[in-house]
Amino acid sequence: MELRLENLTKIFTNKTGTDTTAVDKLDITIESGTLVGLLGPSGCGKSTTLFMIAGLIKPTSGKIFFGDDNVTRLAAEKRGIGLVFQNYALYPHMTVYKNILFPLENMDVARDEAIQRVKDMANLVGIGELLDRKPAQLSGGQQQRVAIARALVKRPRVLLLDEPLSNLDARLRLQMREEIKRIQRETGITTIFVTHDQEEAMSISDKMVVLDFGVQQQYAGPQEMYNNPGNLFVAKFLGNPPINTLESKIKNKYLMINDQKFMKVDLPDGTYDIGMRPENFRAASEDSEMKIEVDIKEIFHIGRDTMIHFDFNDQNMRALVDSDAVTADSKKITLTIKKERVYIFDKKTGKVIDHA
Amino acid sequence: MRNFFKKIKKSIKDFLWDVRKKIKIRQRKIGAYLDERNLNIATKFPGWAKALLYLSPALIVLAIFTFWPIFNAFRLVLYEGYNMTDNTITGYTIFGNFIKVINDESFIFPAQHTQGTAIVNTLLIVFISVPISIFLALFISVALNSIKPLKGFFQTIYFLPYVTNTIAIGLVIAYMFKSDGGLINQIFGLGEFSWIERGSEHWSAMFVLIFYSIWGSLAFKIMVFLTSIQGIDKQYYQAASIDATPRRRIFSRITVPLISPMIFYILVTSVIGAFKIYNHIVALFGVTGKPEGVNFTMQSIVMYIYKYIDGGGNNLSIAAAGSLILFSIILILTLVQMQASKKRVHY
Ligand SMILES: Nc1ncnc2c1ncn2[C@@H]1O[C@H](COP(=O)(O)OP(=O)(O)OP(=O)(O)O)[C@@H](O)[C@H]1O
Ligand SMILES: [Mg+2]
Numbered sequence: 001m002e003l004r005l006e007n008l009t010k011i012f013t014n015k016t017g018t019d020t021t022a023v024d025k026l027d028i029t030i031e032s033g034t035l036v037g038l039l040g041p042s043g044c045g046k047s048t049t050l051f052m053i054a055g056l057i058k059p060t061s062g063k064i065f066f067g068d069d070n071v072t073r074l075a076a077e078k079r080g081i082g083l084v085f086q087n088y089a090l091y092p093h094m095t096v097y098k099n100i101l102f103p104l105e106n107m108d109v110a111r112d113e114a115i116q117r118v119k120d121m122a123n124l125v126g127i128g129e130l131l132d133r134k135p136a137q138l139s140g141g142q143q144q145r146v147a148i149a150r151a152l153v154k155r156p157r158v159l160l161l162d163e164p165l166s167n168l169d170a171r172l173r174l175q176m177r178e179e180i181k182r183i184q185r186e187t188g189i190t191t192i193f194v195t196h197d198q199e200e201a202m203s204i205s206d207k208m209v210v211l212d213f214g215v216q217q218q219y220a221g222p223q224e225m226y227n228n229p230g231n232l233f234v235a236k237f238l239g240n241p242p243i244n245t246l247e248s249k250i251k252n253k254y255l256m257i258n259d260q261k262f263m264k265v266d267l268p269d270g271t272y273d274i275g276m277r278p279e280n281f282r283a284a285s286e287d288s289e290m291k292i293e294v295d296i297k298e299i300f301h302i303g304r305d306t307m308i309h310f311d312f313n314d315q316n317m318r319a320l321v322d323s324d325a326v327t328a329d330s331k332k333i334t335l336t337i338k339k340e341r342v343y344i345f346d347k348k349t350g351k352v353i354d355h356a
Numbered sequence: 357m358r359n360f361f362k363k364i365k366k367s368i369k370d371f372l373w374d375v376r377k378k379i380k381i382r383q384r385k386i387g388a389y390l391d392e393r394n395l396n397i398a399t400k401f402p403g404w405a406k407a408l409l410y411l412s413p414a415l416i417v418l419a420i421f422t423f424w425p426i427f428n429a430f431r432l433v434l435y436e437g438y439n440m441t442d443n444t445i446t447g448y449t450i451f452g453n454f455i456k457v458i459n460d461e462s463f464i465f466p467a468q469h470t471q472g473t474a475i476v477n478t479l480l481i482v483f484i485s486v487p488i489s490i491f492l493a494l495f496i497s498v499a500l501n502s503i504k505p506l507k508g509f510f511q512t513i514y515f516l517p518y519v520t521n522t523i524a525i526g527l528v529i530a531y532m533f534k535s536d537g538g539l540i541n542q543i544f545g546l547g548e549f550s551w552i553e554r555g556s557e558h559w560s561a562m563f564v565l566i567f568y569s570i571w572g573s574l575a576f577k578i579m580v581f582l583t584s585i586q587g588i589d590k591q592y593y594q595a596a597s598i599d600a601t602p603r604r605r606i607f608s609r610i611t612v613p614l615i616s617p618m619i620f621y622i623l624v625t626s627v628i629g630a631f632k633i634y635n636h637i638v639a640l641f642g643v644t645g646k647p648e649g650v651n652f653t654m655q656s657i658v659m660y661i662y663k664y665i666d667g668g669g670n671n672l673s674i675a676a677a678g679s680l681i682l683f684s685i686i687l688i689l690t691l692v693q694m695q696a697s698k699k700r701v702h703y
Contacts, residue, residue, distance in 0.1 A: 056594045077600040089591035093613040102609070103599040154599070356508035 001067045001157050003053070003190050004031040008062035010048050010214075021329045022048040024214040026062070030207075033188040037205030039198060039223070039237070044112065045214035046194045047086055053192065054083050066157065074194030076251070082189075084164045088090035088147040090135040096122070096146050097131040103154040121149040124179065145176070152183060159184070159191040166198065177204050198238050202226065210234050234348040235275045235343055241307070243343075246315040248274045257312050263290050263342060265355045273350070275343035278307070278318045283325035284336035291336045299326060306335065367432075432676035440672060453677035460674070462653050463660055471558035471652035474660040480562055480632040481656070483568060489570040490622060498607060500578070501585045511582065518575035526639025529568045553642055554649030561641070561654055562692035569636050573629070577622055584615040616701040624693055631686050634658040657682045 008026040011019050023045040030036050038046050051057040053064060056077030063072045071079055077142050082103075090099050100121060104114040122128045122155050125145040135143055138337060144167050151159060161180070165173045181204050184191050201208050202222040209227070210217040210233070217237075218230035229235035235243050254261040284291035292319075294310040301307075305320045310333075326333055344353045390396035401409075408415075410519040427617055432438065433453050437446030461467040463474050500510055517525060532539040533551040551564050588611065596606050612619065633656045637645050645655030657661070657678065664675035 056597070076594075076597040080600075081598060083595075083598045085591060085595065087591070089589075089595040091592060091595070091610065093616075102601075106602065107601045107607070274418060 001190050002030070002032045002065070003158055003192075004065040004085040005049075005053070005066070006063040006064075006252055007050070008052060009060045010045070010052060010057060011060045017309065019166070022214050023052070023059075023211075024216075026211075026214075026216055026217055028209055028216065030190055030235055031194070032190055034206040035184050035191040035193060035204060036110070037201035037208040038093075038192055038211065039201040039208055040196065040211035040217075044195060044211045046196075047162055048214075048228050049211070049246060050083070050192060053158070053276060054081055054160055055079050079158070080156055081158045081160055082151035082154060084144075084147045084151045084161045086162040086166075086194075088135070088143045089353045090143055090146055091136055091152070095131065096127060096133055096135070096138070099135070099146055100149045100153050105130075107154060108209040113179045117153055118149075123151045124152075124183070125149045125176070141169065141172060144168065146331075148176070148180070155187065156189060159189045160194075161191065161215050164193070165195070166197075169173075173200070180228070181202065200315060202238070208284060211308070212237075222333070229343060232273055232275065232345040232352075232353055235345070235352075239277055241278050241318055241320070243275045244312070244317045244319075245273060245275050246317070247314050247347075248313055256293070257292060260292060260293055263339060266346065267344065267353065267355055271347055272353070273347055275345065276337055277341065279305075279320045280337050280341040281319035281321060281335045282337065283321050283333040288334075290333050290339065291332045293332055296326065296330055296333055299328065299330070310335075343346075362427070363410050379470050394696060399400045431678040433680060435673050438673050440531050452700055453673045454681065457677045457681060460653065460660075467653075469651055470646075472562075472654060474657045477654055478633065478658075479657045481566060481633050482627055484628045485566045485569045485573070486623070486630050488566075489573050489577060490619065490626065492570065493574055493622075494612070494619070495612055496574070497578050497581035497585055498611060500582055510645055514577050514578050516571055518579070522572055522635045523639045525572055526568060526636060529564065529571070530640055533564050553647060556647075558648055558652035561647075561650070561652065563655065563679075565636060565640060566641065569630070569633065572636065573626065577626070580618055580622055581615065583620040585611060588614050613702050620693075620697050620701045625692055627689060627693070628686055631682060631689075634662070 005026050005028045009021070010023040011021050013019050025050060027050055028036075038049060040046055045316060048057060055071070055074060055078075059072065062325055063070055065071065066079070069223050090111065097118060100118045100280070104117065107118070113250060119128070119131075119182075122131055125148055127142055127145050127149065130142060130146075135146065138146065144164060148161070148164055151161070164180070168176060178199060180191075180193070183189075193201070193204060205222055207219065207221050208225055209219045212233050214312065216356060218225055218234045220230075225234060226238050229238065232245070232270075236245065247255045249268050250265060250269055252269070253264055253266060255263040255265050255272075255274070282288075294312070296308050297316075298309040299306060300309075301323065304323065306323045306326055308319050308321060308326060312314055321333070321335075341354050343353050345351065346353055366487045387396060391399070391473075394400070397406075434448050434450065436452055439445070447692055457463055459465075462470065462472070466473050496514060498563045500507070503510065510658065530552065534539075535550040535553050538551070540551070541547065549560075549699045560585065561684045592614070593606065598612055603678070637654050637656055637659060639656045641647050643659075644653075646653045646658050661675045661678040663684070664671040664678065667675075696701075
């Protein structure tokens, strides 16, 4: 089922009368059966967005559509969604088994089938042996998996996951990530997956939304967003190691770096924010079009790659290059980067400027 | 002006902070001094001895006003022909006084041509008014919790009976149930039906008494339940509404279990309180528990006991026997409740 948000806004007013705009004019269409990652720093309005879709928070303005139905005013009970809360919200007085069974008690499911579904779901998320425990007797990660099972067991129309993997260890997180993706593919449930971990979002999502201060920054596929960030915020938010950013001047159609003409660009003179991802640098060869020689400040060998530190316009930069491009006592290196991998952002708005 | 107050507030807080700091330093010094001389009670005494020291004021009061009377009740019950004025007895008995109580008229068995006995009346109150009042209090607190406007107003209304004198409420209730022009008779068009006066019946008097005891005990229960309901994390209700849980089931599967420790506390204390019912009956039916011109008695176990305490002399032994019977009924019932609650109360 398609999920559409139109101009969705939430303003919290506290007792002293100050307003917090948690979500600001969100306009997103989520195609049926896709998994969308909702990504952004802490406090940017991810949970609030999810709660509005779930019907637990009334939007200040804007509309929510499930397919063609306007559900903006529909009570949470009638929306048929599954929600995994950020802090699980498992019923503390019920066993794991009863927690997972609870949603089914409210639906017309035969008892045998309900029990079977609970067991299947528990096994799927790997808590089959913990069914008799109370939530207080589980670890954070186990509780999280119970919460996921509880949300999935009723086969909802829309699945909302609020940082469902934040408490798992790296291995389990990877495994659950794949599991969620697999279940989502198989069932075709339209899913929103909230996370502040960009790597997680990139690996699981069909499309991603990046929020900052409640404002949508970009809505695109993960690779697309990574390769063509819409603005400086998105560029900085995605990628590990993070993108190098620096201030740079354009003089006479040339981007100046370390007082050298680095790249020809068809933009007016002025100061711009520049972004270059560490992994997009290469050691230059003879026929490289743009190249620049830099003093190596430090070298780190990290597995397959080598990370070197150097300066561009007195700003520390990092580049990931092939291990054989540098030796331990290299002092200088000549670097190159593809033209379309140099991102130029407007200094005021932060918007990316097309220069290719 | 506001600045001035702010300054005063700040200097007071600063002062308190400094005092606290000084006390801490002094304490540490004293502690070190005592430690040096191996005199520090705080570290020298074992934990239980310290606990006993702190508990001793309460223990002394309890000993004088609770344990000593209980001991005396056991003593009195063994006496036969006890004379309080010259403190003499004619003999000892083990079961004698209990048998007297049990065979006494209107304790277990009704007297001739009357309905109601102390035991029957008390049990009726306990088993009817306690469950009803707990259920009512639960429903009302859930309802109160869900209304937003005028919340404080309604909470005050329901709390009023708690700060009002039991006897005063009793008089109002008696007035409401008056046969001649009472509110209830008027509203329901019952003419001059006699609820609790001359010519009334046991069941109608009991009805009014139960009504009264429920009303009087509701306020405190509502307050306790409301406070505990307000303490429940909202997320559980959000999760329940996501799962399309009907209100009825939210109540029975989420609200009630989550405040079950409080419900259990209220249950146990209410049962004990109901067993000790006295004021209510006096307010409606006078100290004898038997209004003029009726063929029933409304006396409760506690009233029965008081009657014999007033009598003095050997009667005190009977009162003691009555108290011990009441004590054992309450004890057994409380133990049963604790056993039964083990599975249903979620701490
Ligand atoms: N009930 C509320 N009243 C007032 N302000 C609120 C309320 N709930 C959230 N906010 C504010 O709205 C903003 C968005 O909150 P939200 O919980 O959606 O953030 P989030 O993106 O989920 O963050 P996190 O990753 O830390 O969970 C925050 O600035 C928060 O302080
Ligand atoms: Mg959140």
